[in-house]
Amino acid sequence: MVDKEKIEIAVRMILEAIGEDPEREGLKDTPKRVARMYEEVFAGLSQDPSEHLERYFAEEHEEMVLVKDIPLYSMCEHHLLPFYGKAHVAYIPRKGKVTGLSKLARVVEGFAKRPQLQERLTSQIADAIMERLNPRGVLVVIEAEHMCMTMRGVKKPGSKTITSAVRGIFATSVATRAEAMALIGHQSPLRD
Ligand SMILES: Nc1nc2c(ncn2[C@@H]2O[C@H](COP(=O)(O)OP(=O)(O)OP(=O)(O)O)[C@@H](O)[C@H]2O)c(=O)[nH]1
Ligand SMILES: [Zn+2]
Structure with missing residues (x-):
């Protein structure tokens, strides 16, 4: 509190x-x-957002699940100004560990409601999903505009920062990563 x-x-x-x-x-x-x-705005400091993944379905699905265009609002820890945009979360569950779709958005929201760095926010979401669901892989992409770069300082409105965190099969398989990036609507900027 x-x-x-x-x-x-x-x-x-x-x-x-x-x-x-x-x-x-x-x-x-x-x-x-x-x-x-x-x-x-900082409610995420007093919670462990990964707890949203505590319960899951014993569903036998082992194919990619992607929730894209999750609206994201966070606060940059350097200036306490907002950065905002979209998060895309993909994972490939292991048998019996499929989470509710809203829970992925809740994890994003929980970590976003803290003073943050976009890079750390991206990794924290990926790591929470890896730890709680032990999936075959996770890919998180965040695209955001930082008010500290828009309304002050370098003043570059419209510039977007894109960060990604890849774990498991998304880190080892170029094809799997490319498939997710295509579904998100990005050319995969990631190469082995
Ligand atoms: N890597 C990273 N940098 C960020 C993020 N949010 C803000 N920043 C940057 O944090 C840096 C802080 O730089 P400083 O030189 O300490 O602060 P400043 O004098 O206000 O910097 P300017 O913004 O360049 O005027 C700036 O380059 C910001 O663009 C973020 O999420 N990730
Ligand atoms: Zn800032």
Whole structure:
């Protein structure tokens, strides 16, 4: 759980530090609002997102499952500005360990709701699925736009960062990886 009172004090101080009046009408509730927002946006810190994969179906499916275009919102840990885009998660289950589709999206959401690096977010999702489901392989691709590169600093709106994490058969088989990337709609940028 986040310490909302501490966030309120900090936001008030930031408002003062930028030369604003925290008592003016439009700002007087802002510290409270930001505290509630951070509680929501960083809710993933107080959970183990891999727990969503605790239960699975004893289904005999051993072919690829891909959930693509999962909307993703996270916060870059360097600037505490949002980065957002899409996550694509593919895995090849072993017999008897098929998870609910929504659980894959919940894992993405859980890890995204933390101060993050896109690379770490990508790996954490892949590793959680490997650990909990012991599948034949996992491939996670995230494409995102970082507000810290868009509205400030280098100011490159429209630039996208694409990260991938491949485990198991997706790491060893070019064909399997290429199949997943084609389904996601990317030319596989990965080569052996
Ligand atoms: N690898 C990686 N870098 C990120 C991510 N989010 C933000 N960054 C980068 O983190 C870096 C932080 O660089 P610093 O030089 O410490 O900070 P800065 O002076 O604000 O950098 P600029 O953004 O270049 O103005 C920047 O290059 C950001 O683009 C991410 O998810 N992954
Ligand atoms: Zn940043």
